[in-house]
Amino acid sequence: MRDKTGAIAIAVICVIVGIMLSVQYRTSESYGTNLRTSRVEDLAMANTSLTKENQDLRDEILELREKLANVNIESELTANLQGELRKSNMAAGLTAVIGPGIIVTLNDNPQALQPGDDPNAYLVHDRDILNIVNEIKASGAEAISVNDQRITAMSEVRCAGTTILVNWNKIGPPFVIKAIGNQQLLESGLTIKGGKLEELNTFGLQTQLTRSDNIEIPAYTGAIKFQYTTAKQK
Amino acid sequence: MWWITLLCLALGLFIGNHMPIFLPPSMVKYVSIAVLAALDSVMGGIRAYMEDAFDTTIFITGFFTNSLLAAALAYFGDKLGLELYLAAVVVFGARLFQNMGIIRRYLLKKH
Numbered sequence: 001m002r003d004k005t006g007a008i009a010i011a012v013i014c015v016i017v018g019i020m021l022s023v024q025y026r027t028s029e030s031y032g033t034n035l036r037t038s039r040v041e042d043l044a045m046a047n048t049s050l051t052k053e054n055q056d057l058r059d060e061i062l063e064l065r066e067k068l069a070n071v072n073i074e075s076e077l078t079a080n081l082q083g084e085l086r087k088s089n090m091a092a093g094l095t096a097v098i099g100p101g102i103i104v105t106l107n108d109n110p111q112a113l114q115p116g117d118d119p120n121a122y123l124v125h126d127r128d129i130l131n132i133v134n135e136i137k138a139s140g141a142e143a144i145s146v147n148d149q150r151i152t153a154m155s156e157v158r159c160a161g162t163t164i165l166v167n168w169n170k171i172g173p174p175f176v177i178k179a180i181g182n183q184q185l186l187e188s189g190l191t192i193k194g195g196k197l198e199e200l201n202t203f204g205l206q207t208q209l210t211r212s213d214n215i216e217i218p219a220y221t222g223a224i225k226f227q228y229t230t231a232k233q234k
Numbered sequence: 235m236w237w238i239t240l241l242c243l244a245l246g247l248f249i250g251n252h253m254p255i256f257l258p259p260s261m262v263k264y265v266s267i268a269v270l271a272a273l274d275s276v277m278g279g280i281r282a283y284m285e286d287a288f289d290t291t292i293f294i295t296g297f298f299t300n301s302l303l304a305a306a307l308a309y310f311g312d313k314l315g316l317e318l319y320l321a322a323v324v325v326f327g328a329r330l331f332q333n334m335g336i337i338r339r340y341l342l343k344k345h
Contacts, residue, residue, distance in 0.1 A: 006288040010239060010242075013297050017272045018242065019250035020265065021246070024257070028252065031258065088326070
């Protein structure tokens with residue numbers, strides 16, 4: 001008798017398990033993939049293809065801007081306009097520029113972390129980069145880039161976990177800040193007593209400042225959108 | 235005994251295949267853990283049946299508590315950011331193989 005109830009119980013449970021299995025199977029099928037196992041690989045693949053697409057689009061932006069600047073000059077009026085456009089593009093950071101200036105390289109403290117020390121004191125932070133960029137601007141820089149990200153009027157320098165975002169691009173150490181401008185002014189602005197570089201050096205961070213007569217600063221490759229802003233009509 | 239289980243499993247698969255039920259995507263992973271626990275319970279039940287130590291109450295309660303506990307473990311693991319479902323996968327997976335081995339031995343002895 002016990003055997004019979006046992007067999008019935010197993011039979012009923014087997015039916016339930018069968019239903020669960022097939023519903024589960026159909027559900028995973030209908031969502032395309034098994035969420036758990038394929039997630040990482042899928043995301044990695046999507047990331048790779050999107051990164052490539054992103055790069056292609058950036059190249060296209062640069063190409064189109066180049067084309068726009070080199071439209072055939074037909075009259076004096078368009079020539080003037082084109083000159084204006086070139087200047088505006090340079091101010092907005094939309095064209096690559098070259099000129100004399102300085103290169104500042106910042107890197108984390110190479111010493112091993114001592115017990116009890118705050119690891120934050122060994123790292124270059126977004127604040128440090130922001131301070132230096134600000135100092136360079138105050139010294140009259142005409143174009144600035146951080147790790148080949150052009151600093152525009154809308155550029156941010158912001159901490160994002162273990163990396164720093166500039167123009168929504170992740171950058172990591174060593175941080176190379178390039179600036180075009182009066183070399184003497186730029187250099188003295190940073191190396192002045194009590195200045196930013198001295199402050200970073202006292203923390204043990206590695207800083208290096210070199211002059212160069214041929215600094216190349218790339219164009220801003222992101223999109224420029226004005227969603228809320230319109231020009232005021234005079 | 236064997237053909238009853240297989241037949242019922244097939245019947246369940248058939249019913250499930252024709253039921254217009256879909257799980258919400260957020261539930262899929264919890265149900266998959268619950269299914270694993272349920273399979274383990276069934277294997278354990280068959281094994282106990284062959285050892286003549288089968289108890290219907292233990293089997294039924296074990297089935298439901300194991301499934302619910304496994305699903306709950308996975309759920310709270312997700313909430314805590316801890317992959318607790320791995321505990322269920324490892325335990326039930328290992329037990330599944332163990333039970334299967336014992337069942338196989340009984341079947342081989344019988345024939």
